[in-house]
Amino acid sequence: MNRLAQFQATLDTYRKHGWRLERVLMCPRTLAELQSALPSIAAAAPPAFENVVTREAAFDAMWFARASRAGREAWELRLVSDPPYALFEVFEQDEAEEDREDVRREMEAKAGMRDEGGGMKVEEAEGSEQ
Numbered sequence: 001m002n003r004l005a006q007f008q009a010t011l012d013t014y015r016k017h018g019w020r021l022e023r024v025l026m027c028p029r030t031l032a033e034l035q036s037a038l039p040s041i042a043a044a045a046p047p048a049f050e051n052v053v054t055r056e057a058a059f060d061a062m063w064f065a066r067a068s069r070a071g072r073e074a075w076e077l078r079l080v081s082d083p084p085y086a087l088f089e090v091f092e093q094d095e096a097e098e099d100r101e102d103v104r105r106e107m108e109a110k111a112g113m114r115d116e117g118g119g120m121k122v123e124e125a126e127g128s129e130q
Contacts, residue, residue, distance in 0.1 A: 003030045003060060004037060006080050007049060014064050014078070022075070023063035024054040025108070031056055058112050063104070075100075077107045079114075087111055 007030075011021055026034065026047075031054060034047045046053050060080040068074040071093040079085040087107045091100050 003033055003080070004049075007060070007062065010062060010078060010080050010084075011050060014062075014076075019064035019066045019076070021050055021052050021062060022065045024049045024052050025057035025059065025061040025063075026054045027058060027060055028056060030060050057108070061108075061111060075104065077104070077111055079111055085111070085114060 007024075014021070026049075031047060034049060034054065038047060048054060062078050062080065064076045064078060066074055068090050073091045073093075075089050075091065077087045087110060089103055089107060091103070
């Protein structure tokens with residue numbers, strides 16, 4: 001399955017369970033694939049996946065959010081990889097956005113380092129297929 005199809009399949013699963021797509025992170029190789037799939041008119045703008053502007057990262061991932069109990073909000077960072085990997089956090093209703101952003105940055109750092117115990121990062125694994 002190509003990377004964009006893997007993104008779409010992951011998105012479909014999360015939407016089925018009430019999650020909404022908030023952010024998209026793509027490694028350079030996946031971003032290039034997305035840009036080549038876009039019409040030439042859209043290629044000049046920052047690339048978007050499902051109307052969400054993408055941000056370049058060292059790995060492929062999507063941020064999802066949905067309402068949680070007691071007015072809280074759940075966020076999940078889901079790596080688009082095999083095997084699947086996700087990090088989850090629940091934010092309090094009165095938690096400052098700056099504090100939430102700090103937690104999300106920490107989660108992205110953890111996700112980017114998840115394979116340092118001997119495995120490869122997503123982009124490195126893709127480069128070895130050539």
